[in-house]
Amino acid sequence: MLAALLYGAEDLRLEERDLPELAAGEVLLKVGAATTCGTDLKVWRRGGHAKMLKPPTLFGHEAAGQIWALGEGVTGWQLGDRVVANNSAPCFNCFFCQKQEYSLCANLSFNNGTFAEYLRVPAAIVRHNMLPVPPHLPDAVAAMTEPLACVLHGAARSNVQPGDRVVMLGDGAIGLMFVAALARLGAEVYLFGGSTARLQIGERLGAVQIFNHHKIADIPGLVKRFTDGWGADLVVEATGSPQVWELAIACARPGATVNLFGGCPRDSRISLNTEQLHYSELTLKGVFHSTPQYVRSALELLASRELPFELLISEQRPLCDLEQVFQDMKARRVVKVAMLP
Numbered sequence: 234m235l236a237a238l239l240y241g242a243e244d245l246r247l248e249e250r251d252l253p254e255l256a257a258g259e260v261l262l263k264v265g266a267a268t269t270c271g272t273d274l275k276v277w278r279r280g281g282h283a284k285m286l287k288p289p290t291l292f293g294h295e296a297a298g299q300i301w302a303l304g305e306g307v308t309g310w311q312l313g314d315r316v317v318a319n320n321s322a323p324c325f326n327c328f329f330c331q332k333q334e335y336s337l338c339a340n341l342s343f344n345n346g347t348f349a350e351y352l353r354v355p356a357a358i359v360r361h362n363m364l365p366v367p368p369h370l371p372d373a374v375a376a377m378t379e380p381l382a383c384v385l386h387g388a389a390r391s392n393v394q395p396g397d398r399v400v401m402l403g404d405g406a407i408g409l410m411f412v413a414a415l416a417r418l419g420a421e422v423y424l425f426g427g428s429t430a431r432l433q434i435g436e437r438l439g440a441v442q443i444f445n446h447h448k449i450a451d452i453p454g455l456v457k458r459f460t461d462g463w464g465a466d467l468v469v470e471a472t473g474s475p476q477v478w479e480l481a482i483a484c485a486r487p488g489a490t491v492n493l494f495g496g497c498p499r500d501s502r503i504s505l506n507t508e509q510l511h512y513s514e515l516t517l518k519g520v521f522h523s524t525p526q527y528v529r530s531a532l533e534l535l536a537s538r539e540l541p542f543e544l545l546i547s548e549q550r551p552l553c554d555l556e557q558v559f560q561d562m563k564a565r566r567v568v569k570v571a572m573l574p
């Protein structure tokens with residue numbers, strides 16, 4: 234099979250590989266569509282990821298497709314079933330899983346390799362995080378279950394109330410999905426980003442106002458102007474830059490929640506004004522990844538077609554274009570791309 238391997242920073246190669254052998258409980262998918270993700274771009278640029286993978290490795294983590302082969306003991310599925318397989322599953326057994334804090338599972342093992350003709354799905358994912366795709370839902374849209382699950386998890390942990398004024402920092406796919414998720418919960422979302430085209434998608438997903446940060450010298454000052462001088466009720470950061478984490482905190486009103494969602498480069502540090510944290514009673518939250526509950530609600534939301542998430546897919550491209558697609562993502566010419574093997 235043709236498969237992409239990541240060897241290091243900006244070193245992605247398409248290679249001919251043997252079909253993966255299946256152990257008991259595993260499933261082999263014929264990939265229908267694999268969507269690119271901001272995390273993939275980060276990992277490609279940095280040459281690795283602390284939790285997800287170490288090169289050389291199969292690459293890509295969002296996919297939907299058809300079951301091509303079943304490992305020993307797999308029940309409840311048939312060859313040809315259309316499914317979406319999340320990129321991880323918790324163990325349901327460790328210290329954190331026993332506390333139902335599944336995104337912190339100590340044994341969360343990540344599956345990579347969606348940029349390929351076939352994808353091996355480990356037994357834990359088959360058991361807990363592989364779901365049937367409804368007939369009318371295209372693979373490319375179903376493949377976005379994983380990032381949307383992370384966003385729904387992030388939104389649920391943001392203490393958002395109907396009518397809250399929310400500052401969303403970042404117009405990547407995750408930031409745009411957050412706009413949709415928070416607007417759906419009744420928040421007024423003010424989206425800040427760097428690309429007019431992406432900001433316009435944000436508007437269609439429910440942002441009440443969009444701002445190009447290149448044109449604004451003082452973002453916290455602007456936020457205060459449209460929040461009666463106080464700052465936002467909730468700020469969500471989805472860029473993964475330490476400076477933007479600090480900016481997010483600066484945009485918050487007293488009593489606000491700041492959801493620091495974008496993972497920064499390893500060993501990053503930010504500085505905090507302790508007086509603001511204390512006297513303004515800020516809640517600073519890191520939120521990571523998703524849980525099986527949100528994987529299910531993400532697929533349901535995509536399948537409902539209530540929101541036009543397909544706008545996030547800029548293009549569909551053949552797998553052989555993968556290198557060029559990453560260059561296009563780096564240049565921010567595309568949001569997500571559906572790779573078709």
Ligand SMILES: [Zn+2]
Pocket residue numbers: 270271272273294295379380
């Ligand atoms: Zn992703």
Ligand SMILES: [Zn+2]
Pocket residue numbers: 323324325326327328329330337338339340341
């Ligand atoms: Zn666990």
